[in-house]
Amino acid sequence: MTQRPSTAPTATRGHDDAMQNNHAFDNAEKTLEGLHAGQSLSSLFVSSTAEVVAAGKAICWEGDKANHLFQVEEGVVRLHRIIGEGRRVITAFHFAGDLIGASLQNDFLVTAEAVTECKIRRISRKSFHEEVARSNALGPAYISLLCQEAAAAHEQMGAACRRRMREERLCSFIVKLRSRRNPQPRQGLLRVPMNRQDIADHLGLTIETVSRTITKLAARNIVVPEGRHDLRIVNLARLVQLSGDADDFSENSCHRVNLH
Amino acid sequence: MTQRPSTAPTATRGHDDAMQNNHAFDNAEKTLEGLHAGQSLSSLFVSSTAEVVAAGKAICWEGDKANHLFQVEEGVVRLHRIIGEGRRVITAFHFAGDLIGASLQNDFLVTAEAVTECKIRRISRKSFHEEVARSNALGPAYISLLCQEAAAAHEQMGAACRRRMREERLCSFIVKLRSRRNPQPRQGLLRVPMNRQDIADHLGLTIETVSRTITKLAARNIVVPEGRHDLRIVNLARLVQLSGDADDFSENSCHRVNLH
DNA sequence: CGCGCTTTTGAATTATTTCAATCGGCGTGG
DNA sequence: CCACGCCGATTGAAATAATTCAAAAGCGCG
Structure with a gap:
């Protein structure tokens, strides 16, 4: 079921390469796995063009075929699902460096929208899987990422209770x-x-x-x-x-x- | 931090092979991925010995090194975490066929306990990863499983809100x-x-x-x-x-x- | 400087928890 | 076989937390 609110047109492509790296404050300790997984999987996105998404615009929709994976390069993205009439659950917020869609197999289970203006990069699911299959470093990195995602979801679950x-x-x-x-x-x-x-x-x-x-x-x-x-x-x-x-x-x- | 309540000794091994397959009622539709992932990954467990765990006994503990993966062959298992003083969140229940620990990297994030008397099988994480690396069917199956687990966690999150x-x-x-x-x-x-x-x-x-x-x-x-x-x-x-x-x-x- | 929108605050209502008491099955021992 | 006690489940009543509806306040943008 693909439903597109008229107020949310598809992501616009852009070529704004003037990144301002003002990541002044990042006190998160990095797990070994996180670093490893990140470095190698990030490399898949470097060749793709950065797209600019205005605040409030959608990047992909719940129910759509998940043909792409996205990486947030700058800005904040919210992932949500509609439950019942008029209600919405935001399952996660994604920040610079985060990957969207890694744990999907067929369809997007959530709608992704830009909270602030974002720069995102995308690659096709097909080439993502081809690359992962080809490389012998990427497979473990991907699995590691999926495990982290599962752990985060579990954590969020606990928090909700x-x-x-x-x-x-x-x-x-x-x-x-x-x-x-x-x-x-x-x-x-x-x-x-x-x-x-x-x-x-x-x-x-x-x-x-x-x-x-x-x-x-x-x-x-x-x-x-x-x-x-x-x-x-x-x-x-x-x-x-x-x-x-x-x-x-x-x-x-x-x-x-x-x-x- | 490994803490073992004295009332919960480690899983006892047993050889009770008299399975009674009274799965009379199972109305779940099975996704293509699920079946595929299941069939191939299940094969890793067939050679291991079934262990009988009495109701209420623990199978593994939050914080322990995750050296094994478990498969529930019969019975029901609950996974929980302790939050704050005296409170517990049960993050999932696992039934016959379910795998425990697939999404873990180092330590168990949850304690697993038998709700009913269970039969479980185990394999070491090491050999699990070796097998997955060796076979070219198992990798995708494993990834598929992780994706399903992530989807289930997301679903549960939504439900909690x-x-x-x-x-x-x-x-x-x-x-x-x-x-x-x-x-x-x-x-x-x-x-x-x-x-x-x-x-x-x-x-x-x-x-x-x-x-x-x-x-x-x-x-x-x-x-x-x-x-x-x-x-x-x-x-x-x-x-x-x-x-x-x-x-x-x-x-x-x-x-x-x-x-x- | 105004307006529109998000946010804050208030008051009444509803939902949930807490504490306490009771019920009901089940196994043990008389 | 029955009485007793134990433990999980249910019910009740009061207290607390959260939602709803409504109104006011404040920020931010033109």
Whole structure:
């Protein structure tokens, strides 16, 4: 079932090669596997042309034939599925370096949309698999990537089941955001590219609950919003603690699907 | 961090070959990939000895080195993680034919425990990867399996975010249970091998909420419990409808990680 | 500087949890 | 064979959390 909202035309191709590498802030530890998988699979995309996708535009649609894989070169992408009438679940956000569609076999299971203006590269599924089959380094890298993706999905699942809902979920979300390849405005500030509705749909909450929770965290001087898209992290230790009692945190919850 | 509760000794080996194939009820459509992946990967396990694990005993522990892959031959296994103090998330249930540990790279991310008495087979991760590398049919099968696992995890994620929570989640759970390779007591009855606490921890609800929801479904004559471990499905259509408005349901939510 | 849109805040309603008590099956021992 | 106690499941009532609907506020863009 292919359904295209009229407001979301297909990705426009462009040739804007003036990359600004302002990835100033990236505190994620990189797993050995992540690095390995990333380096080799990234090489498949270098020869393709970067496409510019305006904020809000779709890159691919749930239900479409998954003929391409995409790599986010710059910007933020949200993946969502429609469930029931009028509701949406954002299953993941993807940042610079992340691959979209690696775990697909036939159809896209999610719609991908640009949260901010993005640069993306694409290769066909066919040539991707040919390359993976040809090379003997790419196979393990691909498998490693799939395993990371599965681990991330499991992690997200766990997060979604937290009881002390809003607080835990939101803190967990903020902490994860910190560990992504997400350009930071300036020291101590965390950029939050997505709007409140996106966050709500990702966390399974309403926009009002998200807003109220942020307000409460601000009152406790843990994180303080500065404008709509930035958070000042005042008390990181407390934030991490609130995000799910920390013990197994730094290890497990930072698995990412990042190719850089 | 390896922590073994004293009540959960390691899996005991056994040789009980008297399989009773009473898989009378299995209405899951099988995807082409699923069948393919299953047939070839299953072959890796046939030479290994079946081990019998008593109900409640652990098969492997979160945090342990993932030196083996397991296949459930008979029975039901639950996978869980500990989050915060005293709470548990059951990330998945595995049934006959399912593989445990395929998406792991180093450590087990979950603890696996037998819900019912199980027969399981194991092979070492090392030889699994050697076999996959040697054969040219196994690689794609393995990748296909990983993709299915990712799809299932995504599906579960979506389910966890449903708003009209308890009813939708529980109905969705019941419907999924129907499509698993789960021996049925007799026509029209659905066996529910896990207890209420397991269901609650899987759905992110309390045991009381699960119980109340079942009671309400029974009052509406949709499913009626018969004893603790069986449900009579009275109105399947309504059940499916309640489980999340059905439109994309039969296709997407039945992806499984099944090797038969 | 205005307007439109997202976000925040408020109040009432609904859903879910929590705590506590009861039920019901099942196995053991008298 | 029956009584007892245990354990999982159910039910009830009060407390809490989250949603809904509605209105006000604030940011950002022209």
